[in-house]
Amino acid sequence: MGKVLMKGNEAVAEAGIRCGCRHYFGYPITPQNEISAYMAKNMPKVGGLCLQAESEIAAINMVLGAAASGVRAMTSSSSPGISLKSEGLSYIAGCDLPCLVVNVQRGGPGLGGIQAAQSDYYQATKAMGHGDLRLLVYSPSTIQEIVTLTSKSFDTSEKYRVPAMILTDGVIGQMMEAVDFDEMVISTPADKSWASCGHGDQRKKNIINSLYIEPEKLEAVVVARFKRYAEIEKNEVMFEEYMTDDAELIIVSYGITARICKSAVNLARKQNVKVGLFRPISLWPYPSDALLNLAKKDITKHFLVSELNMGQMVDDVKVSTHCLKPVSFYGRTGGMLPAPEEILAEIKKILGGKA
Amino acid sequence: MFKNFIIITGHYGSGKTNIAVNLAMTLRQSNKNVTIVDMDIVNPYFRMADSKILLERMGIKCIIPEFANTNVDMPALPAEIYSTFNQDGYVIYDVGGDDNGATALSVYKEYFDKCEYDMFCVCNMYRPLTADPLDAVALLRDIEKKSRLKCTGIINNSNIGVETDEKILFNSFEYISEVCRISGLPLIFHSTNLNFFKMQNVTKNIWRLKN
Numbered sequence: 001m002g003k004v005l006m007k008g009n010e011a012v013a014e015a016g017i018r019c020g021c022r023h024y025f026g027y028p029i030t031p032q033n034e035i036s037a038y039m040a041k042n043m044p045k046v047g048g049l050c051l052q053a054e055s056e057i058a059a060i061n062m063v064l065g066a067a068a069s070g071v072r073a074m075t076s077s078s079s080p081g082i083s084l085k086s087e088g089l090s091y092i093a094g095c096d097l098p099c100l101v102v103n104v105q106r107g108g109p110g111l112g113g114i115q116a117a118q119s120d121y122y123q124a125t126k127a128m129g130h131g132d133l134r135l136l137v138y139s140p141s142t143i144q145e146i147v148t149l150t151s152k153s154f155d156t157s158e159k160y161r162v163p164a165m166i167l168t169d170g171v172i173g174q175m176m177e178a179v180d181f182d183e184m185v186i187s188t189p190a191d192k193s194w195a196s197c198g199h200g201d202q203r204k205k206n207i208i209n210s211l212y213i214e215p216e217k218l219e220a221v222v223v224a225r226f227k228r229y230a231e232i233e234k235n236e237v238m239f240e241e242y243m244t245d246d247a248e249l250i251i252v253s254y255g256i257t258a259r260i261c262k263s264a265v266n267l268a269r270k271q272n273v274k275v276g277l278f279r280p281i282s283l284w285p286y287p288s289d290a291l292l293n294l295a296k297k298d299i300t301k302h303f304l305v306s307e308l309n310m311g312q313m314v315d316d317v318k319v320s321t322h323c324l325k326p327v328s329f330y331g332r333t334g335g336m337l338p339a340p341e342e343i344l345a346e347i348k349k350i351l352g353g354k355a
Numbered sequence: 356m357f358k359n360f361i362i363i364t365g366h367y368g369s370g371k372t373n374i375a376v377n378l379a380m381t382l383r384q385s386n387k388n389v390t391i392v393d394m395d396i397v398n399p400y401f402r403m404a405d406s407k408i409l410l411e412r413m414g415i416k417c418i419i420p421e422f423a424n425t426n427v428d429m430p431a432l433p434a435e436i437y438s439t440f441n442q443d444g445y446v447i448y449d450v451g452g453d454d455n456g457a458t459a460l461s462v463y464k465e466y467f468d469k470c471e472y473d474m475f476c477v478c479n480m481y482r483p484l485t486a487d488p489l490d491a492v493a494l495l496r497d498i499e500k501k502s503r504l505k506c507t508g509i510i511n512n513s514n515i516g517v518e519t520d521e522k523i524l525f526n527s528f529e530y531i532s533e534v535c536r537i538s539g540l541p542l543i544f545h546s547t548n549l550n551f552f553k554m555q556n557v558t559k560n561i562w563r564l565k566n
Contacts, residue, residue, distance in 0.1 A: 003523075005481040005515045007368060014483070030399065034367075041484065114399060174400045176368055178481075178515035 003180045008172040009034035011143045011179050012076070012102055013042070015150035019186060021072040021100070022048035025059040027081060030114045031170040032104035035076045056081040060088030060101070067097040068208040070195025072154055076102035078170070079120050080111060089163060090129025094210025096194075096225065098157035100150070101135075102166045104173035105308075107335040115335025116170035118255060119309035124167045125284045125316075132222050134229050136164040136236070137283040139254040143177040147184055149281070156236055158190035160228045167283060169308065171256045171337070238281035239290055243269065247276030249347055250294055252317050253306040254280050257331070257338070261306050264343035274299075275347055288320035295321035302350055303327045306343060308336075357382070358473040360439075360446050362460065363510075364498050365477030366485045367397070367452030370512040374477050374546060375449035376406050379415050388444025390416040394459050396430035397451035432459060440466045450502075453494065460502035473507045475543055480513045480530040481523070488533035495538055508543040509535050519548060 006014070013035045016024065024043060026036040039050035053059035059075045066073035077085060082103045092099055105120050107113035124137045136156055140146040146168060153164035196206045212218035240258075243265055244250055253261040258279040268275040278294060280287050294300050303325055305314045311329040318327050330346040332338045363375040372395070379391045391410060393403040403410075404419045411417060418435050439446045440463075450456050460467075476495045478485060485491040495506055513527030524547050535542050 001483075003481065003515050003518065004483050004486070005368070005479060006483065010368075010483075170400075176516055178518040 001181055003178045005176055006143060006179050007034055007174060007176050008140075008143050008146050008168060009104065009174070010038045012146050012150055012166065012168075013038035014181065015147040015184065016074050016100065017042060017046060017048065018181060018184060019072060019151050019154045020189060021074045021154070022046065023063075023066040023071050023073040024048070024050045025053050025062040025066075025073070025075045026050070027053050027056045027059050027077065029056075029078045029081045031106055031116075031173050032076050032078045032102065034173070035102065035104070056084035057088060060085040060092070063099050063101075064088055064092050064095065064097065067092065067099045068095065068195065069197045070192040072100075072189060074100040074102070076104065078104045078106045079108050079117070082120060082123070086123075086129040088129075089135065090131050090133060091210050092163045093129065093133035093135070094131060095208045096161040097163065097208065098154070098161055099163050100153045100157065100166065101163065102168065105167065105169040107333070113335040114170065116172075116256060116308060116337065117333065117335060118167075118169055118257065118307045119312065119333060120167065121283065121307065121309060121312040124165055125286070128165070132226070134162065134232075134284055136160075136162055136232065136285075137167050138164065138238070139167050139281060139283050140172060141255055141258050141279065141281075143172065143175070143179045144183070145281075146172060147179055147181065151184055151186060152238075155187050155190075156232075158192070160232055161194075162228065162232065167255070169256050170335075233285040236282060237285045237287045237290070239287035240277075240279040240281060241290070242277040242279070244276035244278060244294060246274055246299060248274045248299060248301045249304060249351060250276050250278050250300060250302070251304045251306055251343070251347075252278045252280070252291070252313065254283060254313070257307050260338060260340055261343055263340035264347065267340055267344045268347055273347060273351065286316055286320065288316075291317060291320040292322060292324075295324040300325055304347065304350060305329045305331075306338065307331050309333050357445065358471045359444065360448070360467065360470055360472035362448045362450060362467075362472060362474040362504065363477060364450045364457055364460075364474060364502070364506070365452070365510075366479070366482055366491070366494055367456070369452070369477040369479045369482055369485070370514070370546075371452070371477050372403055372449055374510060374512060375447050376403065376410065377546070379410060379445075379447050380413060382445045382447075383413050383415050388416070388442070389414075390418065390439055390442065390444065390446045392436055392439060392446065392448045393417070393419040394432060394436070394448050395451040395456060396420075396432065396459050397453075397456045403449050432462075436463065437466070440470060454497035454501040457498040457502040460504055464503040467504055472504070474502075474504050475508045475510050476506045476540075477510045477512050478531060478534055480527045481515045488530060488537055491534050492537045506538070506540055508541050509538065510543050511545040514547060517548075521549065524549065
């Protein structure tokens with residue numbers, strides 16, 4: 001196929017189809033409607049199903065049903081719609097089901113706005129539904145990466161039977177960029193002998209359930225699940241380091257903001273200011289160890305967190321680095337984006353006379 | 356060269372707004388009056404309103420939906436559009452993507468029919484849903500159906516964004532010839548952001564990596 005020009009929303013939909021997802025359930029909300037539109041146009045061509053549900057809540061529960069039967073299932077929405085999906089996601093986590101949820105974030109809280117934001121970081125990484133649960137959370141920074149991470153999400157989600165989320169934003173969703181699907185690694189779906197998909201009396205029946213009335217049983221199920229979470233934290237961390245080797249100040253940033261920060265690093269380097277970028281790609285599992293290693297280096301003097309919210313990732317950086325070095329914050333919110341020059345100014349303010 | 360009323364239509368994300376804005380700026384160099392009309396009722400992002408200051412500085416009149424980029428999330432078209440049918444100079448209509456976007460044109464069918472107009476369909480072979488000339492022409496026909504107007508020419512805007520090079524452009528020539536052959540329409544021009552043609556990208560690009 002070679003390189004094509006696509007919106008992030010179209011690319012994530014195409015990547016989903018290429019991963020073998022044949023069950024997409026959506027409900028419209030800006031800025032992610034192109035996902036549904038693309039699915040509606042293209043799912044029938046491959047014998048798949050694109051269904052516009054009556055609400056976000058219905059859509060996520062359809063994902064639960066499809067995933068329980070062992071197929072690759074997917075839904076997408078934007079911030080307010082994702083809040084509505086939180087109950088369903090908790091049930092999916094409680095049933096140990098794999099699936100993919102795409103959140104093309106917009107400004108909040110409430111109806112907020114329709115421009116890009118990253119203000120669902122807390123929700124995605126800490127509080128996506130009630131109960132002791134985790135989601136795999138991936139944050140792409142380019143449209144090529146949204147494609148890579150779609151495949152990664154389905155694979156990892158199935159391997160550990162944990163739901164996955166691609167936490168992206170209105171800019172990545174709407175912007176157009178060259179993307180090459182030939183670079184995509186498509187794996188075979190994992191064994192799903194647990195699936196409840198009809199057996200014609202050939203095996204023991206499979207039951208998908210999140211209700212455990214006896215506390216001893218529920219505790220055992222949760223503890224077993226947390227053993228899988230520990231495996232994920234050990235094996236599935238993803239991050240990128242850019243010019244961190246000799247950096248005095250390290251920007252910690254993800255998704256679209258990391259891209260802007262990379263430009264800020266390049267601007268700073270031109271002026272001989274030693275700045276690097278640390279970009280978490282998996283937001284859960286969080287790349288804590290790699291950050292701690294950077295914090296332990298003598299050359300590292302300061303961390304600067306930058307994201308499109310009021311500083312939701314700051315605590316994760318402080319905890320990861322054991323507060324060995326000061327952590328500052330610079331971000332924009334409400335749909336505003338920082339310019340690389342703004343970030344550079346902040347870097348200079350922190351490094352003081354030295355820059 | 357062009358009729359006075361120029362409609363720019365095409366696939367979602369084919370580059371209509373960039374073409375419309377660049378065409379307006381080029382035609383303005385002839386010192387004729389140029390008006391550009393934002394008729395996009397589909398996409399609230401990357402629209403002409405973003406270039407309003409630049410265009411007005413060049414003396415180009417901009418007619419944009421009253422509520423574009425405001426708190427009123429309503430795709431209403433301004434009544435002022437009717438005034439464009441009795442004025443001198445060029446008027447460029449930047450229409451929303453696909454047949455859905457073209458629906459907005461059909462209201463003005465009687466007005467367009469009374470004047471001479473060009474309707475150009477912008478094509479980019481690197482957009483997967485129109486990568487096949489047959490699909491591109493099928494969409495063109497859908498656009499004609501929904502707008503109740505007839506296309507008069509094809510614009511080749513085949514590109515993959517900032518990564519576009521000569522090869523990307525040259526590889527599209529065969530494709531665009533096919534689109535023209537199947538549709539029976541003439542090729543109006545090729546466009547590119549490569550240096551030898553000087554097309555200005557007006558899309559907001561704050562997130563583009565600066566080296």
